[in-house]
Amino acid sequence: MYEPIRTPSSRKGSVHSTRAGITSDFPHRTREEELDIQLAGHLAALLAVTDELREPAPSADLDDAAVRLAQQVSRLRGGRTPVRSVTPGGDQPRRTALHERAHSLAGRALVVAASRADTTAAILAAQRMDAHAAALAEAGLTATAG
Numbered sequence: 001m002y003e004p005i006r007t008p009s010s011r012k013g014s015v016h017s018t019r020a021g022i023t024s025d026f027p028h029r030t031r032e033e034e035l036d037i038q039l040a041g042h043l044a045a046l047l048a049v050t051d052e053l054r055e056p057a058p059s060a061d062l063d064d065a066a067v068r069l070a071q072q073v074s075r076l077r078g079g080r081t082p083v084r085s086v087t088p089g090g091d092q093p094r095r096t097a098l099h100e101r102a103h104s105l106a107g108r109a110l111v112v113a114a115s116r117a118d119t120t121a122a123i124l125a126a127q128r129m130d131a132h133a134a135a136l137a138e139a140g141l142t143a144t145a146g
Contacts, residue, residue, distance in 0.1 A: 040077050047069040
């Protein structure tokens with residue numbers, strides 16, 4: 001009906017006790033490492049969408065963005081270059097959806113970059129948000145929060 005009162009010696013296996021002194025067999029990452037992994041993931045996804053947008057309609061802005069994104073992903077991944085494959089962006093509704101997706105990914109990257117105080121990545125993410133918002137405005141749409 002009820003749990004008996006525990007004495008200090010009976011708390012060894014309690015769910016309320018700490019695991020101090022117990023070593024684990026798996027590595028732990030620091031907060032900074034976790035943020036690097038998140039940021040690299042968001043930027044790699046943004047790079048993939050940028051490559052899709054570049055395929056049918058190359059532009060200097062998208063080409064420059066792809067190079068800068070690849071550099072940042074490589075930096076965050078310890079020099080490993082991102083894997084890239086290109087699928088054409090397709091028709092206008094598909095391209096609009098890609099711009100919305102890119103805007104959302106850039107926003108997520110901006111939040112993570114700001115939280116880890118990565119000025120270079122934050123500036124790049126903000127620039128990409130602006131570029132995709134402009135592309136959506138040109139298409140007569142507004143960027144949605146993702």
